Amino acid sequence: MENLRELFQVMTRRFGLLNKNCCQIGGIEVSLVQSHILYEISRQNKPSMQHVADTLGMDITTFSRQIQTLVKMELVTKTPLPEDRRVYLLALTTEGKFVAATIDEQMNQYLNEVFANMSEFEREMVIKSVRLLNEAMSKSSVCCKPLA
Amino acid sequence: MENLRELFQVMTRRFGLLNKNCCQIGGIEVSLVQSHILYEISRQNKPSMQHVADTLGMDITTFSRQIQTLVKMELVTKTPLPEDRRVYLLALTTEGKFVAATIDEQMNQYLNEVFANMSEFEREMVIKSVRLLNEAMSKSSVCCKPLA
DNA sequence: AATATATACTTGCATTTTGCAAGTAATAAG
């Protein structure tokens, strides 16, 4: 089999670069990790800190501090769970939602531009492939232990 | 059009996680950035510092320091170019080549495991798609300015 | 030839990010 790594190394690097750019919204500037955190909080329904940190494969202490920063920036709220007071539930503030939505838009815009260089057929194939890849990775034991 | 970002966000996160793991070779430990640098030096033929930094979209000062570390670790050599003595050419030492090759193997092994969850047809489609994506991204103006 | 400009790389900060170890507080298990 050919060298898979080359293909994927270049691809992930490019997406990394893409991600780097797209994190300034109005006056607010958000780091790459922070944008991942915002994304994941918006996707899940009032997740706990531990849960999001696991999903992102982040050390919980680093995560804890990032959340502190995001709370100070008034993008995220941290609410103790009454049933289990060790746990804090995370949610986006109105501004946090706005920021997350804006990043989402920007990324989609970038991606659409990338896809504009393809035929309709190719586009569908690529999207199907990414979906397949995600599924296959979630099944793999080695890679990507953290939950989807 | 559906939400492309979701698909790609998850995919790139997973590859990021995959990358994180695979950077300890024997007694040597290499960071994720360092593995990208090693990879790129091995791919190019005696590239200059500026060139590799550009390829990876890294700040040149950060890059300079990373190279200093890699030289100290005896994984990389830095040779001044006689024709233009501002320029330094980068290359891997024997040990550097070994480390790069080992990481490459590991990554390929992981990728093969991922692909094991697919049919032959799917596998070919996915590989073709990644190639397409890389090409499309290299054509895009927004994303991934750094050269391939 | 002399001066100015540009390029390739390095160094000096000051800030941010990271992760292990050790801590607190709350729940669960024995």
Added chain:
DNA sequence: CTTATTACTTGCAAAATGCAAGTATATATT
């Protein structure tokens, strides 16, 4: 009631980051 376990926080110390300013070499301008 005592002993885990779990969820999260804090204290370091190390590493990574990037801007500003530096050195050294090469190129362009006059």
